Amino acid sequence: MFTNLDKETKKRIPPGQYLTARFPVLHYGPIPKVNLNTWQFRVWGEVEKPLVMNWDEFSDLPRTKLTMDIHCVTKWSKLDTTWEGISLQSLRQMGLVVPTEKARFVVQHAEFGYTANLPLEWMDADNFLLATHYEGEPITLEHGAPLRGICGAIPGRTDLKDVYFWKGAKWLRGLEFRANDLPGFWERAGYHNEGDVWQEQRTQGGRW
Numbered sequence: 222m223f224t225n226l227d228k229e230t231k232k233r234i235p236p237g238q239y240l241t242a243r244f245p246v247l248h249y250g251p252i253p254k255v256n257l258n259t260w261q262f263r264v265w266g267e268v269e270k271p272l273v274m275n276w277d278e279f280s281d282l283p284r285t286k287l288t289m290d291i292h293c294v295t296k297w298s299k300l301d302t303t304w305e306g307i308s309l310q311s312l313r314q315m316g317l318v319v320p321t322e323k324a325r326f327v328v329q330h331a332e333f334g335y336t337a338n339l340p341l342e343w344m345d346a347d348n349f350l351l352a353t354h355y356e357g358e359p360i361t362l363e364h365g366a367p368l369r370g371i372c373g374a375i376p377g378r379t380d381l382k383d384v385y386f387w388k389g390a391k392w393l394r395g396l397e398f399r400a401n402d403l404p405g406f407w408e409r410a411g412y413h414n415e416g417d418v419w420q421e422q423r424t425q426g427g428r429w
Contacts, residue, residue, distance in 0.1 A: 230300070233290055233376060235383070235418040238298040245297060246363045249406070253332040253392050255367060262368065263395035264312075267324035272317055276367065280353070282307045282315075287350055289373025292418045294385040304371050306352035309345050309396075323400040329370050332392035337370065337405040338414070339388055341398065348373055348381045351393065365391030374418070385416040385423070 226240070234240055257276040264272035285308045290300045309327075312318040320341060327344045329337045343349065352371040353360060360366040370389030375381060387407050408414050413422035 241297045266398040267321045268398050269319035291373045291386050294423050304352045305354035306350040324398040326399045326402045328397040329390040330395040331390040335406050337390040343382045348375050368393045383418045
């Protein structure tokens with residue numbers, strides 16, 4: 222299906238990855254039951270003031286739209302995916318989230334105690350989103366509804382850090398800002414702590 226790719230498209234596919242038109246569903250454990258009437262999003266830790274928002278409040282925030290390439294550690298890549306949601310940059314600009322001078326890392330906390338960690342600098346970049354919509358529609362439950370972290374590659378932006386898709390947590394419920402790093406669920410299971418797609422940082426030992 223993808224045998225006649227042009228040179229520019231091939232450049233967007235990291236080493237060890239294959240291109241897919243599908244959107245595979247991959248996660249550990251069951252899909253949670255979500256009640257938007259009781260759902261809350263929290264921010265705590267190394268911030269000037271903790272934040273708690275319900276779903277209606279979060280949904281009213283101005284959304285950002287991004288078109289990105291996404292790369293899964295299981296070796297599939299999907300190009301030109303369009304997402305909408307709230308960026309950390311927007312939360313900071315609105316004064317809703319103000320990291321302290323000590324803040325260097327962010328841990329995404331999701332349902333069932335799942336976590337994913339990233340440096341604050343990477344989460345505050347243009348290619349990370351707290352996503353609510355995919356391709357113009359609300360994200361489906363199997364893909365992490367109502368909120369998930371999304372980290373992808375913006376075509377042409379070589380200044381941004383590109384990490385594997387697991388670095389954005391499904392069923393996201395909160396962000397913990399920290400002075401020191403704290404490995405997430407998959408990092409504790411042996412995945413690479415950074416997950417750079419172009420260096421094939423899949424596991425702590427490197428490539429698969």
